[in-house]
Amino acid sequence: xxxxxxxxxxxxxxxxxxxxxxxxxxxxPATIFFIIFYFGLPILAAYxxxxxxxxxxxxxxxxxxxxxxxxxxxxxxxLYVNRxxxxxxxxxxxxxxAAEAKTSGGSSA
Amino acid sequence: xxxxxxxxxxxxxVIIGITLVITYWxxxxxxxxxxxxxxxxxxxxxxxxxxxxxxxxxxxSFLGIAGAIALTGFSGFYLSIGFLVAYxxxxxxVAEPLRNLGKYTVGDALTARFNTRTVRSASALNTVAISMxxxxxxxxxxxxxxxxxxxxxxxWAIIIVGILMTVYVVAGGMVATTWIQIIKxxxxxxxxxxxxxxxxxxxxxxxxxxxxxxxxxxxREAVIPxxxxxxxxxLDSISLNIALVLGTAGLPHILIRFLTVPDAKAARSxxxxxxxxxxxxxxxxxxLGYGAALIVGRDRIEQADPGGNLAAPLLAEALGGPFFLAxxxxxxxxxxxxxxxxxxxxxxxxxxHDFYTNVIRSGEVTEQEQFRAARLxxxxxxxxxxxxxxxxxxxxxxxxxxxxxxxxxxxxxxVILLLIFWKNFNTIGAITGMLxxxxxxxxLVILSPVILGDAAIFPLESPGIVSVPxxxxxxxxxxxxxxxxxxxxxEQGIQRPYEExxxxxxxxxxxxxxxxxxxxxxxxxxxx
Numbered sequence: 001x002x003x004x005x006x007x008x009x010x011x012x013x014x015x016x017x018x019x020x021x022x023x024x025x026x027x028x029p030a031t032i033f034f035i036i037f038y039f040g041l042p043i044l045a046a047y048x049x050x051x052x053x054x055x056x057x058x059x060x061x062x063x064x065x066x067x068x069x070x071x072x073x074x075x076x077x078x079l080y081v082n083r084x085x086x087x088x089x090x091x092x093x094x095x096x097x098a099a100e101a102k103t104s105g106g107s108s109a
Numbered sequence: 110x111x112x113x114x115x116x117x118x119x120x121x122x123v124i125i126g127i128t129l130v131i132t133y134w135x136x137x138x139x140x141x142x143x144x145x146x147x148x149x150x151x152x153x154x155x156x157x158x159x160x161x162x163x164x165x166x167x168x169x170s171f172l173g174i175a176g177a178i179a180l181t182g183f184s185g186f187y188l189s190i191g192f193l194v195a196y197x198x199x200x201x202x203v204a205e206p207l208r209n210l211g212k213y214t215v216g217d218a219l220t221a222r223f224n225t226r227t228v229r230s231a232s233a234l235n236t237v238a239i240s241m242x243x244x245x246x247x248x249x250x251x252x253x254x255x256x257x258x259x260x261x262x263x264x265w266a267i268i269i270v271g272i273l274m275t276v277y278v279v280a281g282g283m284v285a286t287t288w289i290q291i292i293k294x295x296x297x298x299x300x301x302x303x304x305x306x307x308x309x310x311x312x313x314x315x316x317x318x319x320x321x322x323x324x325x326x327x328x329r330e331a332v333i334p335x336x337x338x339x340x341x342x343x344l345d346s347i348s349l350n351i352a353l354v355l356g357t358a359g360l361p362h363i364l365i366r367f368l369t370v371p372d373a374k375a376a377r378s379x380x381x382x383x384x385x386x387x388x389x390x391x392x393x394x395x396x397l398g399y400g401a402a403l404i405v406g407r408d409r410i411e412q413a414d415p416g417g418n419l420a421a422p423l424l425a426e427a428l429g430g431p432f433f434l435a436x437x438x439x440x441x442x443x444x445x446x447x448x449x450x451x452x453x454x455x456x457x458x459x460x461x462h463d464f465y466t467n468v469i470r471s472g473e474v475t476e477q478e479q480f481r482a483a484r485l486x487x488x489x490x491x492x493x494x495x496x497x498x499x500x501x502x503x504x505x506x507x508x509x510x511x512x513x514x515x516x517x518x519x520x521x522x523x524v525i526l527l528l529i530f531w532k533n534f535n536t537i538g539a540i541t542g543m544l545x546x547x548x549x550x551x552x553l554v555i556l557s558p559v560i561l562g563d564a565a566i567f568p569l570e571s572p573g574i575v576s577v578p579x580x581x582x583x584x585x586x587x588x589x590x591x592x593x594x595x596x597x598x599x600e601q602g603i604q605r606p607y608e609e610x611x612x613x614x615x616x617x618x619x620x621x622x623x624x625x626x627x628x629x630x631x632x633x634x635x636x637x
Contacts, residue, residue: 003609003621003622004606004608004609006621006622007606007608007609007612007613007621008606008608010612010616010618010621011608011611011612016612016615016616019615019616020615023615027201027202030197030201031197031198031201031202034194034197034201035354038190038194038350038354039347039350041190042187042346042347042350043343043347045334045335045337045346046334046337046342046343046344046346046347047337047343048337049333049336049337051333051334052333052334056317057317057318057320057321057324058317058320058321058323058324058325058329058332059317059320059332060183060332060333062183062332062333062334063183063186063320063332063395066183066186066189066190067392069190069193069194070190070193070388070391070392072194073193073194073196073197073384073388074384074385074388076197076200076201077196077197077200077380077381077384078381080200080201081377081378081380081381084205084373084377085374085377088373088374091616091617091618094616095618095624
């Protein structure tokens with residue numbers, strides 16, 4: 001079971017806690033937002049006619065809503081990738097902290 | 110043969126020739142199971158980005174959506190938005206954890222936590238089912254398209270495409286498949302941009318003028334959502350959207366794409382490339398669909414194919430004559446063969462790697478045997494798909510794709526999410542969840558108007574709104590009612606410690622002994 005101890009050593013580092021906190025702080029709100037924003041369109045379209053207004057020419061509210069979903073996807077994708085690339089640095093720190101904990105823990109045991 | 114036939118024939122032969130040269134080149138690199146399944150993890154990120162786009166933009170996207178928008182207007186555009194936003198589910202929730210846990214297949218990720226053969230078998234069953242539905246849809250599309258363009262019968266067209274995909278996968282594995290996807294993606298981008306420019310040139314390059322023409326010539330109902338018509342049709346539309354958005358995150362051939370690059374950073378860069386291409390393509394679909402409705406006419410589109418699948422090729426013919434028709438048809442053909450090849454790899458991974466290597470042989474197989482099993486099952490799956498496609502011809506392409514998505518959303522997604530995020534999840538829960546999702550989505554489609562018509566017992570055409578919650582419920586009830594509880598399973602070694610899965614899925618650390626040595630690790634020590 002030495003391997004299990006190694007994993008929990010990583011799990012207990014402050015860097016890993018920080019990683020999970022940052023991940024959750026972005027992923028949970030982003031997911032809730034895009035799901036609500038996405039399903040808003042089919043639900044509104046299925047039960048109401050509020051999206052039938054005209055924006056410019058024959059471009060209707062439904063199309064504007066639909067195009068906004070494209071913008072949302074691209075924006076969230078870039079936000080995610082930028083953040084995830086920074087998370088890698090925290091993962092490296094977690095490795096390092098776990099290794100240090102091992103060295104000091106190993107010498108006292 | 111007419112002139113059109115000859116031009117089309119030349120295009121087809123050129124494309125087939127190029128893909129066979131690639132396959133020959135790739136076959137020299139396709140030396141082991143790792144190359145067969147994930148190209149040895151050696152694909153560059155921009156290449157993988159193009160290949161993801163290639164996997165994503167199937168015949169359903171190119172032919173199906175253009176046809177749906179041409180015939181039904183805004184409602185057809187739902188498919189575009191659904192496929193695109195679906196990517197966020199993959200990206201935010203599933204891609205990195207699965208990449209961190211998996212090796213060749215979805216089953217690998219599941220068994221990283223649940224060390225039992227039954228979990229692997231159930232996952233393999235789902236992958237094979239999803240890939241088969243999808244593949245049959247693509248093959249039927251290929252048959253319809255090629256028989257329209259060349260003096261070849263529907264059946265022969267399916268057989269030719271089927272043989273090609275078998276050759277690509279068996280000889281060239283994932284290396285060949287990836288390059289064929291890349292070529293196909295480039296052709297598809299060039300083709301759809303060319304077609305869009307040709308359409309817009311008729312409307313002084315003003316998309317709004319195109320929409321205006323649709324409103325005045327076809328009617329306002331073409332640019333607004335279908336009028337609300339009661340509870341059940343509304344639920345059906347929402348149900349379809351659930352399957353589209355969640356289902357992508359359960360499609361094996363999309364998920365294995367993240368395993369073909371060397372590290373997580375490369376996986377992310379490939380996502381940037383893929384999302385821009387995919388989104389850009391889907392933005393063009395209203396131009397293609399409306400263009401076809403205005404320039405070709407709804408009647409002619411429906412006459413050529415009641416499902417509307419020939420809208421884009423007919424539009425090309427109307428705008429650019431036989432040459433353009435031949436080019437667009439060749440693009441559609443490349444689209445189909447590339448996607449089916451990717452599906453064969455995903456299905457063969459489930460069969461050969463999950464089922465044969467790890468369930469039947471308990472993982473005690475030499476590298477050579479694994480590789481042989483991978484190629485043999487690829488051939489077997491191809492033949493099976495060809496036979497089923499021949500038997501099931503006449504079905505609407507989009508319906509079968511929708512079924513694949515429903516199974517993926519209901520059978521794969523709940524178990525993948527809970528695997529990563531639920532500590533008390535156990536093996537019985539995983540198995541019940543996967544089977545409930547699979548059986549309920551297929552069962553509800555059989556009971557639906559799609560199969561039973563007016564005698565339908567289940568009122569919705571798309572099962573997602575019921576089968577996805579059932580998939581989650583199956584996971585939950587299986588865990589709570591059956592089995593030994595996660596803690597007992599861990600003591601017995603059936604389940605890995607959750608802490609390990611949690612750390613692995615979130616960090617990408619895979620070989621803990623190596624990576625945490627007690628010395629100061631350098632930052633190059635990134636996981637692969």
